[in-house]
Amino acid sequence: MSSIYGFAIRLSIPLIVGFLIGRIFGLEGELAASVGASAAALALCWPVIVLWDIVVVEGFRQLYGQFMLLYFFYCLAFFYMARIGALFGIQVSSRGSKLAISLSKIIESALIAIIGGVGTKFVEHLIIG
Numbered sequence: 141m142s143s144i145y146g147f148a149i150r151l152s153i154p155l156i157v158g159f160l161i162g163r164i165f166g167l168e169g170e171l172a173a174s175v176g177a178s179a180a181a182l183a184l185c186w187p188v189i190v191l192w193d194i195v196v197v198e199g200f201r202q203l204y205g206q207f208m209l210l211y212f213f214y215c216l217a218f219f220y221m222a223r224i225g226a227l228f229g230i231q232v233s234s235r236g237s238k239l240a241i242s243l244s245k246i247i248e249s250a251l252i253a254i255i256g257g258v259g260t261k262f263v264e265h266l267i268i269g
Contacts, residue, residue: 154225160225170226174222174223182211185211188207210267
Protein backbone atom coordinates (compact mmCIF):
# COMPACT_ATOMS: atom_id res chain seq x y z
CA MET A 141 0.00 0.00 0.00
CA SER A 142 2.88 2.38 0.69
CA SER A 143 4.06 2.03 -2.93
CA ILE A 144 0.70 3.45 -4.09
CA TYR A 145 1.17 6.44 -1.79
CA GLY A 146 4.69 6.95 -3.12
CA PHE A 147 3.41 6.74 -6.69
CA ALA A 148 0.68 9.30 -5.90
CA ILE A 149 3.29 11.66 -4.46
CA ARG A 150 5.48 11.20 -7.56
CA LEU A 151 2.53 12.02 -9.81
CA SER A 152 1.55 15.06 -7.78
CA ILE A 153 4.74 16.87 -8.83
CA PRO A 154 3.88 17.07 -12.58
CA LEU A 155 0.30 17.90 -11.60
CA ILE A 156 1.40 20.89 -9.52
CA VAL A 157 3.96 22.09 -12.07
CA GLY A 158 1.41 21.69 -14.87
CA PHE A 159 -1.07 23.72 -12.84
CA LEU A 160 1.44 26.53 -12.37
CA ILE A 161 2.39 26.56 -16.05
CA GLY A 162 -1.25 26.54 -17.12
CA ARG A 163 -2.04 29.33 -14.68
CA ILE A 164 0.84 31.50 -15.88
CA PHE A 165 0.92 30.82 -19.62
CA GLY A 166 -2.67 29.80 -20.37
CA LEU A 167 -3.51 27.60 -23.35
CA GLU A 168 -0.05 28.03 -24.86
CA GLY A 169 1.48 26.32 -21.82
CA GLU A 170 -0.64 23.15 -21.94
CA LEU A 171 1.52 21.30 -24.45
CA ALA A 172 4.76 22.64 -23.00
CA ALA A 173 3.84 21.43 -19.52
CA SER A 174 2.84 17.98 -20.79
CA VAL A 175 5.88 17.42 -22.99
CA GLY A 176 8.19 18.84 -20.35
CA ALA A 177 6.86 16.47 -17.68
CA SER A 178 7.16 13.50 -20.01
CA ALA A 179 10.71 14.50 -20.92
CA ALA A 180 11.55 14.87 -17.23
CA ALA A 181 10.28 11.34 -16.55
CA LEU A 182 12.41 10.05 -19.42
CA ALA A 183 15.44 12.01 -18.18
CA LEU A 184 15.06 10.42 -14.74
CA CYS A 185 15.36 6.91 -16.14
CA TRP A 186 17.65 7.64 -19.12
CA PRO A 187 20.91 6.63 -17.37
CA VAL A 188 19.45 3.23 -16.54
CA ILE A 189 18.21 2.77 -20.12
CA VAL A 190 21.58 3.62 -21.64
CA LEU A 191 23.78 1.85 -19.08
CA TRP A 192 21.50 -1.14 -18.50
CA ASP A 193 24.24 -3.80 -18.45
CA ILE A 194 26.38 -1.81 -16.05
CA VAL A 195 23.92 -0.48 -13.44
CA VAL A 196 21.39 -3.32 -13.21
CA VAL A 197 22.08 -6.35 -11.02
CA GLU A 198 22.43 -9.72 -12.68
CA GLY A 199 18.96 -11.00 -11.74
CA PHE A 200 17.15 -8.17 -13.55
CA ARG A 201 19.20 -7.93 -16.77
CA GLN A 202 16.85 -10.19 -18.74
CA LEU A 203 13.87 -7.95 -17.85
CA TYR A 204 14.92 -5.04 -20.10
CA GLY A 205 11.67 -5.12 -22.12
CA GLN A 206 9.49 -5.07 -19.01
CA PHE A 207 11.42 -2.14 -17.59
CA MET A 208 11.15 -0.26 -20.89
CA LEU A 209 7.36 -0.77 -20.73
CA LEU A 210 7.43 0.51 -17.14
CA TYR A 211 9.36 3.62 -18.21
CA PHE A 212 6.90 4.18 -21.07
CA PHE A 213 3.98 4.11 -18.62
CA TYR A 214 5.81 6.54 -16.35
CA CYS A 215 6.28 8.97 -19.24
CA LEU A 216 2.63 8.57 -20.23
CA ALA A 217 1.39 9.14 -16.68
CA PHE A 218 3.63 12.20 -16.23
CA PHE A 219 2.46 13.63 -19.57
CA TYR A 220 -1.21 13.40 -18.70
CA MET A 221 -0.87 14.43 -15.06
CA ALA A 222 0.88 17.62 -16.19
CA ARG A 223 -1.85 18.11 -18.81
CA ILE A 224 -4.56 17.76 -16.16
CA GLY A 225 -2.74 20.28 -13.96
CA ALA A 226 -2.33 22.69 -16.87
CA LEU A 227 -6.03 22.39 -17.77
CA PHE A 228 -7.01 23.18 -14.19
CA GLY A 229 -4.55 26.08 -14.16
CA ILE A 230 -6.08 27.43 -17.37
CA GLN A 231 -9.56 27.07 -15.89
CA VAL A 232 -8.55 28.96 -12.75
CA SER A 233 -6.87 31.75 -14.71
CA SER A 234 -9.89 32.20 -17.00
CA ARG A 235 -12.35 32.25 -14.12
CA GLY A 236 -13.85 35.61 -15.01
CA SER A 237 -14.24 34.96 -18.72
CA LYS A 238 -15.71 32.13 -20.71
CA LEU A 239 -14.10 28.81 -19.83
CA ALA A 240 -11.29 28.03 -22.24
CA ILE A 241 -11.41 24.26 -21.75
CA SER A 242 -14.05 21.60 -21.66
CA LEU A 243 -14.73 18.97 -19.06
CA SER A 244 -14.22 16.24 -21.66
CA LYS A 245 -10.54 17.19 -22.05
CA ILE A 246 -10.02 16.85 -18.30
CA ILE A 247 -11.85 13.51 -18.15
CA GLU A 248 -9.90 12.17 -21.15
CA SER A 249 -6.60 13.19 -19.58
CA ALA A 250 -7.58 11.74 -16.21
CA LEU A 251 -8.56 8.40 -17.73
CA ILE A 252 -5.31 8.09 -19.67
CA ALA A 253 -3.30 9.09 -16.58
CA ILE A 254 -5.12 6.43 -14.56
CA ILE A 255 -4.45 3.85 -17.28
CA GLY A 256 -0.79 4.85 -17.23
CA GLY A 257 -0.67 4.55 -13.45
CA VAL A 258 -2.41 1.17 -13.40
CA GLY A 259 -0.15 -0.03 -16.22
CA THR A 260 2.89 1.05 -14.25
CA LYS A 261 1.77 -0.84 -11.15
CA PHE A 262 0.85 -3.89 -13.26
CA VAL A 263 4.30 -4.02 -14.84
CA GLU A 264 5.94 -3.54 -11.43
CA HIS A 265 4.02 -6.54 -10.12
CA LEU A 266 5.04 -8.57 -13.18
CA ILE A 267 8.69 -7.77 -12.50
CA ILE A 268 8.57 -8.28 -8.73
CA GLY A 269 6.11 -11.19 -8.64
